[in-house]
Amino acid sequence: MSTHEPDPQATPDPDAPPTPPAAAAVATSRAEPPARTAPTTEQLLAGFARDYLRDRRSERRWRIFFRASWLLIFVALAWLVNTQNQHSAAPNGPHTALVELRGEIASDTEASAEFMLSGLRDAFADAGARAVVIRINSPGGSPVQAGIINDEIRRLKAKHDKKVYAVVEESCASGAYYVAVAADEIYVDKASIVGSIGVLMDGFGFDQVMAKVGVQRRLLTAGENKAMLDPYSPLSDKHRALAQDMLDQIHRQFIDTVRAGRGKRLKETPDTFSGLFWNGEEAVRLGLADALGNLDYVAREVVKAEEIIDYTPKENVAERLAKRFGAAMGESATHALRSLPAMR
Numbered sequence: 001m002s003t004h005e006p007d008p009q010a011t012p013d014p015d016a017p018p019t020p021p022a023a024a025a026v027a028t029s030r031a032e033p034p035a036r037t038a039p040t041t042e043q044l045l046a047g048f049a050r051d052y053l054r055d056r057r058s059e060r061r062w063r064i065f066f067r068a069s070w071l072l073i074f075v076a077l078a079w080l081v082n083t084q085n086q087h088s089a090a091p092n093g094p095h096t097a098l099v100e101l102r103g104e105i106a107s108d109t110e111a112s113a114e115f116m117l118s119g120l121r122d123a124f125a126d127a128g129a130r131a132v133v134i135r136i137n138s139p140g141g142s143p144v145q146a147g148i149i150n151d152e153i154r155r156l157k158a159k160h161d162k163k164v165y166a167v168v169e170e171s172c173a174s175g176a177y178y179v180a181v182a183a184d185e186i187y188v189d190k191a192s193i194v195g196s197i198g199v200l201m202d203g204f205g206f207d208q209v210m211a212k213v214g215v216q217r218r219l220l221t222a223g224e225n226k227a228m229l230d231p232y233s234p235l236s237d238k239h240r241a242l243a244q245d246m247l248d249q250i251h252r253q254f255i256d257t258v259r260a261g262r263g264k265r266l267k268e269t270p271d272t273f274s275g276l277f278w279n280g281e282e283a284v285r286l287g288l289a290d291a292l293g294n295l296d297y298v299a300r301e302v303v304k305a306e307e308i309i310d311y312t313p314k315e316n317v318a319e320r321l322a323k324r325f326g327a328a329m330g331e332s333a334t335h336a337l338r339s340l341p342a343m344r
Contacts, residue, residue, distance in 0.1 A: 095307040096299040097123035097132045105141030105149075105175045113148035115313050116179075120149075123311040124156040130305040131163040132156075134183060135295055140174030143199065143250050150257060153182035165302060167295050168192045173277055177288075178254060181261030185302070187293035188280030194288050197258060198275030199250045201243060207234050262287060 039047075099119040105111045123132045134153075140146070157164055166172070166183035173196040180186050188194055210217060210232060217232045228239045255273050259266065266272070267287040283289040293302070300306045 093128055093307070094130050094305045095128055095309045096303045096305045097126060097129035098295070098308050098310045098312065099123055099132065099134050100310070100312040101134055101136045101138055101149075101176065101179060103138060105138060105145045105179070107142065107145060109141075110314075111138055111141065111145075113145045113152075116149050117152050118313045119311045120152060120156060124160040124162055126309075126311075129162065129309075131165060131303040133165045133167055133295060133298055133303070133308075134179070135167045135169065136172045136176050136180055137169040138173070138176035139171050140176050140178075140196065143175060143178070143254070146175035146178040147253070147257075149179045150182040150261075153179070157182075157184075163303070165298050167293070167298055168194060168280065168289070169294075174198065178257060181258050183261075185291070186289040187291055187298055187302075188283055188289045189294065190279065190281040190292055192280035192283070193277050194280060194283035195277035196275055197254055197273045199247050199254065200275075201229075201247060203229065204231050205235060206232050265290070 099116065101111055101116060103109055103111045107113070109115075120132065120134075123129055153164055156162075163185075164183045166180040166186045168180070168186065168188040169192065171193045172180050172186075172188070173193055177195060177197065207217070219227055219230065219233060221227050225239070225242070227233055229235070229243060251273070258273075265287040267285075269286070272286070272288075278286065278288070280289060280292065284291060295308065296306075299308050
């Protein structure tokens with residue numbers, strides 16, 4: 001039995017019965033595939049909009065999640081800091097009040113006058129505090145900040161009629177020693193670093209480097225000394241002399257403060273105020289310190305109040321987070337470019 005395939009190019013027979021719709025569709029599908037219409041610009045834009053909104057919703061959810069997480073972390077840190085700031089025991093009896101002086105003495109550190117004065121005032125004001133101990137581990141720093149702390153210690157001593165003892169750990173140099181001499185007595189470890197009674201101002205000069213590479217400094221000032229100590233300009237003899245006079249005046253203030261604080265106990269030598277430093281054992285021999293001893297020894301044997309309560313204020317959480325997440329970088333750059341007198 002043979003089958004006859006219709007010729008697609010043949011002329012339709014007018015007398016032939018009409019082709020059923022289904023058969024016509026089959027015949028059409030066999031003849032050619034349906035054409036695919038390209039998406040219009042509106043459809044593409046709508047698709048992009050849907051994808052963008054989906055991504056934005058996902059991004060917003062993650063952002064809310066991270067913000068909530070940081071909020072929880074912040075609350076937890078605040079609670080921890082608040083707990084740490086509480087005194088180890090309620091100051092309801094005789095005790096030794098402790099205030100820590102650690103790190104560089106500067107306006108933006110935990111050894112700043114602002115932090116130190118807050119702790120010192122609380123320690124002196126507590127009726128249960130038999131004496132105040134300042135435990136020091138610092139290389140020095142700003143003469144201004146050190147001078148403010150020294151002045152306030154002497155004022156609080158007179159106001160509250162309480163003894164102040166300085167206890168040195170690793171280092172009590174320069175500006176830190178400026179603070180220590182306000183105490184009634186200074187105790188050190190035999191290997192502590194003590195002294196460095198001097199002032200310095202450091203920086204860099206780039207004028208010769210700029211000349212070698214062909215860079216011209218264009219600096220306009222109103223005031224002949226306004227550009228004094230500019231690192232990109234040569235240092236003139238006049239400006240060098242002016243800077244040295246300023247350092248000498250600050251050094252003289254430092255010397256006077258040490259003499260006033262140590263009195264006849266100080267055994268001056270030509271090196272005493274030269275910027276040299278000594279170990280604790282030698283510092284005792286030179287009268288820069290009074291005796292060997294640590295915090296527990298002073299509380300137990302000197303103050304006669306073995307319980308120690310820490311009044312040192314702590315840096316708040318917001319400042320700590322700000323420094324950790326970016327602000328510390330700008331702070332470091334500022335320190336690197338700073339050219340101010342320092343006791344260290």
